[in-house]
Amino acid sequence: MESAIHCSNLKKSYGSFTLDINDLHIATGTVHGLIGANGCGKTTTIKLLLGLLFPDSGDLSVLGSHAIGQDTEIRQNIGFIVEDASVPSLMNAKQLSDVLKQTYHGWDQGRFDLLLKQFQLDAKKQYRMYSRGMKVKLQLAVALSHQASLLILDEPTSGLDPLARDEIITILSEFREDESHTILISSHITSDLEKLCDYVTFLEHGRIRFTREKDELLDEFRLVQTTHQMEADIDSDAIVARRDGSFQVELLMRAQDVPSFVEARRLNLEELIILLSRKGGAA
């Protein structure tokens, strides 16, 4: 499969933190989730991919470019959301679009105006007067208005209310309908956005713990809720992770290891990641 993003042995250090992405491959036409706790290296990864940071060593290729930091032509095809996007605070959306018209060859003013309207953003209001959610929406409107084929979104739904999150999922679903379009979304913990993801990469302490097809990952595990007493009959080697309560115990197990005498249910991605984070087990 053709890859939109490929990283190998990518390293970047700050003080005691080291990001070490030994192998990350994102195929064209897929939606890829980058998940993990605060400080695990998601934002650093995204900044490296956008050319906002330079790696200490290793190779990365984004839409075929190996030097995304210098490659302004390729960057035309990337729409992005980053937390500290340096939009001049005194500018309003109208003035911003006047600048972006000159920046992007593919700028589509009609599309931008439509998105502003859909997001109920006041084009005359200064950026600094926008709420956090409005700032994210404005960035998304920009990202979707210059005919990008790759979206790289750092925490696109953080600070948004459920209604706005829902709108964003709809818009991303539409973007993804074109099979030449690729989306990379990061999230500190998975949200409703997980539904869109074909693949997930779980980052922990600057390293990739795993990259998996999401459905396959969810099919693999089950949550067993049982009593401490009942647990004695379960093979302890088959327990991947656990959470002990006073009155019950929750066990993460592989579906095929679940004994027939206990009840087991499927987990959503958020529950699964939390349990896997508790223990350095394999996945």
Place this chain on the structure above:
Amino acid sequence: MDIILSNTNQDPIYEQIAHQMRTQIVSGILKEGELLPSIRALAKELRISVITTKRAYDELEREGYIETIAAKGSYVATRSHEQLKEEYLKKIEDHMRSIHLLAQFIGLSEEELGMMYQLLTEGER
């Protein structure tokens, strides 16, 4: 075509899709030769992963319910309706055979069996 996904349902999403499409093909709501939405269009509408919808289609294709023609799309397979009905009849027959066997064990009369069935269907109404 109607597809209702449930978060509380324990079946994986792809299985929920495959199951509902299967039912609609067998009951004739989805007609033989009918063009189905593309994998990407369905993923967009249901707001789920493309891999998930692809898996549902792959399963239906393997089971012979749908056919995919490259660059054209997926269709309800032409074998469908009559043959599927035949398959279902066979399945019902198998179940009846085991019901018959179980009923014999405990000496349940045909009348009592009939009443049980009646109660069951009334409960669904």
